[in-house]
Amino acid sequence: MQRLLLSVIFILGISISSYSQSIPSPDKFLGYDIGTQFSRHSQVVDYFEAVAKALPNQVKMEKYGQTYERRPLYVTYISSEENIKNLNAIRENNLKNAGLRNGASDNPEVAVVWLSYNVHGNEASSTEASMLTLYKLLTEKQDWLKNTVVIIDPCVNPDGRDRYVNWFNETASQPYDIDQQASEHNEPWPGGRPNHYLFDLNRDWAWGSQTESASRLKVYNKWMPHIHVDFHEQGINEPYYFAPAAEPFHEIISDFQRDFQTEIGKNHAKYFDAEGWLFFTRERFDLFYPSYGDTYPTYMGAIGMTYEQGGHGRAGLGILNDEGHVLTLVERLTHHTTSGLSTVEMASKNAKRLNTEFSKFFDNSGLKYKSYALSGNPDNIGSLTKLLLKHHIQYEKVTTNKASGYNYTTGQQGNINLDENSIVVHTDQPKGKMVKVLFEPNAKLTDSLTYDITAWSMPYAYGLDAVASTSKIPSKPVKLIKNRKPYQPLSDAYGYVSDWNSMKDAKFLASVLKADFRVRFTEKPFTSNGKDFKRGSLIITKGDNLKLKNMRSTLDAIAKAHDKKLETINSGFSQNKPDIGSPDIKLINKQKIAVLSGEGTSSLNYGAIWHFFEQQLKYPVTSLNTENLSRTNLDKYNILIMPSGDYGSLLNEDTMNTLKDWVRSGGKVIAIDAALRSFAGKDDFSLKYKKTENTQETENLTAYGDRERENANNLITGAIFKSKIDATHPMAFGYGDDYFTLKIGSSTYDILDRGYNVGYITDTNVFSGFAGQNTLKNLEKTLVFGEERMGNGSFIYMVDNPLFRSFWENGKLFLVNSIFFVNNNAFEL
Numbered sequence: 001m002q003r004l005l006l007s008v009i010f011i012l013g014i015s016i017s018s019y020s021q022s023i024p025s026p027d028k029f030l031g032y033d034i035g036t037q038f039s040r041h042s043q044v045v046d047y048f049e050a051v052a053k054a055l056p057n058q059v060k061m062e063k064y065g066q067t068y069e070r071r072p073l074y075v076t077y078i079s080s081e082e083n084i085k086n087l088n089a090i091r092e093n094n095l096k097n098a099g100l101r102n103g104a105s106d107n108p109e110v111a112v113v114w115l116s117y118n119v120h121g122n123e124a125s126s127t128e129a130s131m132l133t134l135y136k137l138l139t140e141k142q143d144w145l146k147n148t149v150v151i152i153d154p155c156v157n158p159d160g161r162d163r164y165v166n167w168f169n170e171t172a173s174q175p176y177d178i179d180q181q182a183s184e185h186n187e188p189w190p191g192g193r194p195n196h197y198l199f200d201l202n203r204d205w206a207w208g209s210q211t212e213s214a215s216r217l218k219v220y221n222k223w224m225p226h227i228h229v230d231f232h233e234q235g236i237n238e239p240y241y242f243a244p245a246a247e248p249f250h251e252i253i254s255d256f257q258r259d260f261q262t263e264i265g266k267n268h269a270k271y272f273d274a275e276g277w278l279f280f281t282r283e284r285f286d287l288f289y290p291s292y293g294d295t296y297p298t299y300m301g302a303i304g305m306t307y308e309q310g311g312h313g314r315a316g317l318g319i320l321n322d323e324g325h326v327l328t329l330v331e332r333l334t335h336h337t338t339s340g341l342s343t344v345e346m347a348s349k350n351a352k353r354l355n356t357e358f359s360k361f362f363d364n365s366g367l368k369y370k371s372y373a374l375s376g377n378p379d380n381i382g383s384l385t386k387l388l389l390k391h392h393i394q395y396e397k398v399t400t401n402k403a404s405g406y407n408y409t410t411g412q413q414g415n416i417n418l419d420e421n422s423i424v425v426h427t428d429q430p431k432g433k434m435v436k437v438l439f440e441p442n443a444k445l446t447d448s449l450t451y452d453i454t455a456w457s458m459p460y461a462y463g464l465d466a467v468a469s470t471s472k473i474p475s476k477p478v479k480l481i482k483n484r485k486p487y488q489p490l491s492d493a494y495g496y497v498s499d500w501n502s503m504k505d506a507k508f509l510a511s512v513l514k515a516d517f518r519v520r521f522t523e524k525p526f527t528s529n530g531k532d533f534k535r536g537s538l539i540i541t542k543g544d545n546l547k548l549k550n551m552r553s554t555l556d557a558i559a560k561a562h563d564k565k566l567e568t569i570n571s572g573f574s575q576n577k578p579d580i581g582s583p584d585i586k587l588i589n590k591q592k593i594a595v596l597s598g599e600g601t602s603s604l605n606y607g608a609i610w611h612f613f614e615q616q617l618k619y620p621v622t623s624l625n626t627e628n629l630s631r632t633n634l635d636k637y638n639i640l641i642m643p644s645g646d647y648g649s650l651l652n653e654d655t656m657n658t659l660k661d662w663v664r665s666g667g668k669v670i671a672i673d674a675a676l677r678s679f680a681g682k683d684d685f686s687l688k689y690k691k692t693e694n695t696q697e698t699e700n701l702t703a704y705g706d707r708e709r710e711n712a713n714n715l716i717t718g719a720i721f722k723s724k725i726d727a728t729h730p731m732a733f734g735y736g737d738d739y740f741t742l743k744i745g746s747s748t749y750d751i752l753d754r755g756y757n758v759g760y761i762t763d764t765n766v767f768s769g770f771a772g773q774n775t776l777k778n779l780e781k782t783l784v785f786g787e788e789r790m791g792n793g794s795f796i797y798m799v800d801n802p803l804f805r806s807f808w809e810n811g812k813l814f815l816v817n818s819i820f821f822v823n824n825n826a827f828e829l
């Protein structure tokens with residue numbers, strides 16, 4: 001009987017129903033109808049595995065990484081049997097088509113579509129939709145798979161998603177409560193949106209600072225899909241949003257990329273119209289900042305799109321929105337499934353065209369700047385090359401000692417000197433458009449109303465001298481195997497000196513302090529053993545470290561691990577003073593650092609600080625919850641970092657007095673960005689808001705329809721300014737006289753009349769990005785970095801957050817300096 005049945009199926013050929021029989025449906029597999037519960041990440045992985053097991057010839061999973069909380073990251077390839085068999089050949093052919101791999105491509109006709117779900121953990125409907133989309137593709141849409149490879153990443157941010165889902169499961173009523181005020185619709189700090197270190201992964205594509213992004217970039221750049229969709233959710237009262245995107249569009253986006261977005265949007269509209277669903281397009285979500293899940297793929301040649309469903313962390317399983325509609329998870333995931341499938345349909349119907357146009361995108365002969373030459377501190381150049389490698393962008397060594405073009409430091413045409421450490425990045429490489437986006441001095445804005453920052457130019461972020469040249473700068477390839485000299489063990493000496501320029505040096509300091517070395521730093525330049533040492537240089541003497549066993553071999557091991565070359569000094573007597581025993585050469589405290597977290601703090605800024613200490617500097621930090629601050633014994637710490645935040649309710653008179661007393665006795669408070677508001681204009685502080693010039697001299701006759709645009713005049717949306725630096729202050733050791741700062745807001749503070757103005761704005765030229773005209777009037781003579789003493793301790797002010805999204809590499813040393821160098825009279829615990 002069974003045999004007979006099998007042969008009947010065989011004769012009929014594989015029918016759609018046979019697929020549905022062999023593949024478990026999400027409902028059946030999960031044990032509940034999809035959308036009636038939130039699925040845990042492990043269940044989602046299990047479902048994909050079950051489908052891959054049921055149909056191994058069409059579904060292939062690849063683990064591409066692991067989150068900080070050790071959840072696995074997977075992509076799943078779904079296509080016809082034939083394509084899955086040739087998966088690697090299809091991939092390589094695609095790279096050849098883009099010129100990213102040598103050799104002629106073999107007339108590619110297979111479209112590659114990448115669907116990324118749930119980058120924001122609490123926008124949780126999309127991961128549910130990924131399961132239904134997988135099932136429907138295989139059971140209903142086999143035809144499309146003949147010429148399409150679909151890559152599904154069911155959850156880009158598993159740590160954030162499970163944070164949300166676990167919280168919801170432990171909080172929600174049964175049945176769910178549709179009342180907006182119910183606790184299940186109000187997530188506690190920090191919410192499920194970000195990843196473990198509270199980074200917004202949808203702002204991290206270009207920087208790859210988080211392990212999820214860095215792992216994804218590897219597999220993304222291996223594939224280079226033709227279409228990439230990033231699934232999101234917006235407020236509960238919003239309908240559905242899909243492409244075409246809003247202005248501003250970055251100027252490198254091709255006509256085809258614009259047009260095809262519209263074609264896809266119209267295809268979605270057909271399905272949404274048929275059901276009577278509301279949606280909008282062309283508003284709000286623009287294509288400019290390069291670090292999103294839509295722009296990054298776009299600048300890598302794909303049709304990159306964001307889809308937004310109403311819902312978000314508030315919506316739970318069901319919520320009554322302000323329009324009187326009960327919005328359910330089932331409805332949300334149905335919409336995302338519809339748009340996802342419609343995207344694959346469009347890819348399949350246009351597979352050949354997508355390939356032809358994809359190939360055209362990589363012709364970069366029309367770009368204005370042919371080369372970007374960069375010069376400066378070798379450590380910073382080294383950090384930049386690591387970023388370039390993440391995107392498979394090539395760079396070369398210069399073979400000339402001068403280059404001319406747009407000079408980033410002066411903002412004018414001019415020359416820079418180049419040396420053996422200088423590099424050049426050309427735009428006549430396949431990734432040339434991404435090179436332009438990352439390096440050009442000032443990206444052209446077609447509209448000032450944008451969703452995000454408008455400046456990120458790499459030479460400023462890495463603190464390098466640079467020119468953008470309209471002609472190609474002579475260069476030679478970097479040798480793959482460096483002829484690096486092997487590490488030379490230290491000889492016995494009076495002491496050893498490290499220069500102080502970069503995060504590399506800071507990481508070395510953190511390591512030696514953790515190994516219990518006693519380390520000094522110099523506040524004045526000195527000469528010893530024929531070598532000049534600048535301010536901030538670290539000095540490790542034998543005499544200071546007699547208690548350490550195997551002092552020299554331990555130091556060798558640490559220096560080697562950090563790729564550091566230490567200089568030797570043979571005497572405490574310097575050729576040019578100070579001598580090593582001078583009061584200007586100070587012992588560094590092994591600082592005990594606390595950082596505020598929780599309610600009131602910006603989760604993004606707190607997370608960036610947490611990540612900075614744990615993953616970059618690798619130096620311990622204790623997180624203190626703001627709720628417990630009033631009963632915390634601050635005497636256990638030397639440093640208290642206050643991330644950007646609103647401390648209005650926390651810093652009542654009592655807590656403020658406790659904090660001041662702690663500082664007077666030698667503590668240091670480092671306040672970042674909005675945390676400065678807690679002190680500006682308050683008793684005992686010289687920090688003051690800059691009085692705003694009267695900008696209301698004309699009558700307020702702004703039309704209602706112009707209100708958003710008028711408001712933009714008062715905004716700085718991430719713009720780059722040149723600031724003056726007091727390089728003799730310990731907070732600025734390792735820096736020159738100028739520093740390019742990324743302003744992300746328009747709050748301005750006067751220069752301090754008591755205390756040290758370490759960094760301040762004198763030049764209100766916007767070097768890059770958008771700053772509304774009203775803001776510029778208030779910017780002159782305003783503070784960027786400052787120190788105000790109180791008793792034995794200090795308040796340190798960082799108006800511009802140097803850890804913003806962790807990509808402003810050149811700002812990080814200001815924070816390290818503040819911790820280890822500034823006001824070194826502070827007490828030792």
Ligand SMILES: [Zn+2]
Nearest residue numbers: 120123232233
């Ligand atoms: Zn989102």
